[in-house]
Amino acid sequence: MSSAPAPPAAWPVEPVLVLGAGPVGQTTALLLARWGVPSIVLDQRPRRDDVGSKAICQQRDVLDVWEAVGVGRRIADEGVTWRTARTFHRGTELFAVELAEPGRPAFPPFVNISQTRTELLLDERIAAEPLVDLRWGHRVTALDQDGTGVTVTCADGPRVRGSYLVLCSGARSDELRHQLGVRFEGHSFDDRFLICDIRTDMPGWATERRFYFDPDWNRGRQVLIHPCPDSTFRIDWQVPPDYDLDDEAASGALDARIRQVIGERGYEIVWKSVYRFHSRLADRMRRGRVLIAGDAAHLVSPFGARGLNSGVGDAENAAWKIAYAGRGWAPDALLDTYHDERHAAARENIAVTTATMDFLVPPDGERARYRADVLARAAADPAARALVDSGRLAEPFWYVDSPLTTADARRPFGGRPPRGQAPPAGPGVLVPDAPVRGAGCPPRASRFRELARDGFLLLATPEADLDAARAAATAAPGPVRVLALGAIDASGALAAALDARPAEVWVLRPDAHVAAVLADPTGDDVRAALARAAARSTTTRAEEDRHGVLPASR
Template identity: 65%
Template sequence: MSVRTPVAVLGNGPVGQTTALLLARRGVPSLLLDTRPHRDLSGSRSICQQRDVLDIWDFAGPGRRIAAEGVTWTTARTFHRDRELFAYTLPGHGKSPFPPFVNISQARTEQLLDEQIAGEPLIEARWGQHVDRVEPDEDGVTVGCASGLEVRADYAVACTGARSAELRAGLGIDFTGRSYDDRFLICDIRAELPGWANERRFYFDPAWNPGRQVLIHPCPGSTFRIDWQVPADYDPATDVLADRIRAIIGDRPYEIVWKSVYRFQSRVASRLRVGRVLLAGDCAHLYSPFGARGLNSGVADAENAAWKLAYVLNGQGGPGLLESYHDERHAAALENLEITTATMDFLVPNDEARRQHRLDVLARAADDPAARAEVDSGRLSEPFWYPNSPLTTVDPSRPFAGRPARGAVPSPAPGVLVPDVPVEGGRLRALAREGFLSLSPCDLPERHLRFTPALRDALGAREGEIWLLRPDAYVAAVLTDPAELPAARARALGF
């Protein structure tokens, strides 16, 4: 059996779901294929959804429902042994409709995305389709399935997850990196823990897990996710899980909802684009979970891929637009790899010098504010920046200052995600995602929004400037002459 579709999305997890929904939002039909016979709704898995990802899901449809059902944790507490080192409070909503993070199980997120997909006529999902052949050529992509189904697509997006070695090998893609020896025991429990519902707790070297870490996250429905770092030879058959749980919550009643043991990896694909095939999510990169950079970065991959595919399919994208997907998202993947590797070097030091450094920092952190900045339990996920992208028009007066401090965002400039602020007609990012948008002090013949004093202040815009925003709400250019707009737009479209 053979079918035809503009875009084949391989993998019906949250990254694939998001890709299909964003394509549909831009009028592009897609076919979702997944090996599994049906949706697996067990376990919390990826739970921390970042504000800017909620914003993307809002454009796709279910973002506000996901945010409303999730738990917003406001305080992050860090302990060393039996002593609290410090706590910090996450910033509030500010001008965004979303909190910095919500915790919600990946299973529930997928359900809400499924509900959105069910009402979308431009998306067809087929389960039980194991993809065993992906063959790009000059005119399209042939996707073969073990069932005998053959799909001919203009483009394919591979969101097939971590177990994609065969697919990557078939495309000639390396997946270098490392696997960590230590394992993690994850357990979702349901219990009443007063005062814990809005806190994330991170324990270094507690007496009840000596020499290793424990992370506790609140989830909806009085559920808590507990992650224990355990040795490589950990055997769940001989472990007394009840003792582990009691050491944390005491004699309170509890129910085990789900549990799992995993070993994680840190890897990035050598290429995120091979001809007409794009790689996204865990198929393209794997990180340690500290900082919640896995699913969050996968959703950013999906948005980057979807708007570019839509413009290419509509005949508006230039020859460099799809290659810029690799340029931008591969750079983001390497940034995430560097950050999460630094965290793992602190959490699981692999030589004596790093071990001594970790012990020294933790010993000083309770009383020395300077040492607290060196305690690395994971830098929380944040949008990447594209100042070096071939789509970005450089503004010499706004040089990119590099990675911002923890909890900070880069100043608005070319290559940076625009702040989300209320504007006439809605919110700035939502308007930008409808298509290229210029911000201008005067009327323009193209789609534009007039600057107000509040908008100018939010961006730090100067008198007379014109800002061009991409369809993913990133700043493509800051100009002073309207005559420069066509060239900046052409560059942002890959011409």
């Protein structure tokens, strides 16, 4: 477990309001507490509703975020680990993606566990955290903000005030978005999807995700199967727009549908539901002192597990920036970069998931013929196989175009990597993890990302001017740690994961993303990169020319 950063004892303004006690709101509040920031979490429900599996795929880097607040390992240990994603067309396996593991990560690529259980584990951490005040039964109907804070009005009359507000109250936040002047445009897909959580014994299926195009038992449509804890399998069937679950259950057709997948073995339906997919995005994710996160800001189809996982990315981005702006370590402009970075991440997710849905449910005849041709050829043709889209799995977004990132001509971003792969370490990319030990490590820290989430981090490779880095750190507001790579990387695993080169200083943000990689920098160079990474200034064209910095490009 990562130790918390050590901010000043007192938060100088009012608590932060968090609307919504789902995983995004819970994560936001716990991360704020890690920065010494008190929060009040308001949820309209009377209590936690323990119903259904909901979002089940928790991505490795999200588990890392949860471990920073003390619960990632428990979630991972209770969940089902899988590393392989198999895709089939009818009875033929087309390909299997083995998910990459850059560096030596602490967690597996994906862990399947119900959102319901994840929420309960996060609730346990909240109950033990005095800086989080969770209040059920508070339906917010109005919000007003001024230059120093945000006041919300609840349906039963109470008014609650905070310094900032993170709106993560889910997709049905229409009225609050309207009050903020935020549009939530996009579209909904006509086809429906049946979901069943089924407890049964399925030997050989417990450690992999399976996706079927046009199987005999759902001709013309798709089926997705995920393993879950307690011998449970999550099965999603694409069904017609007029599908009626009650009629199918009453007629026995649902039992027949399930047995087409699992055979004659015994089973129990733990939960079932029918849903439609949506693709929507808020036009602004910051309005004054309000940041919009999770499903309140963006909706995507679940193929690829990009919903909850991207919401946790929102939470981490929002939490450290609110902490820095509220403590005066960074200007208010840092909060603008929340929109810059997370809106770009949401656009990426929508582009990826829309392409998947267009392949799964072709919107016109031309694309239907294209899909049929690709699937027919894919069993024997590797080129066609690469065109099959059964969902590109969730991955951290790359902040290469962020105003906080100092790009590096020596480490250009190569664009979206092949599915299952991660981009090389470099500016804008989440830093790979690796074990660390040595005199330079704080007590209890055993992994690099534990060090990288305590504030800004300056990592100096051999031959770099360590004194210049220390001087720059001393001059910067807020926590900045300086470490020599050789002092913490006895095995060389971290240097290999970074492709570290002599005389470099790596500047890491409080969310473990690389802000800059500086070659043989002076103290002024490091100060400039730190200032840019906290929105205190931007790199000048003269500095860019001197260091060969190019505009970031995706």
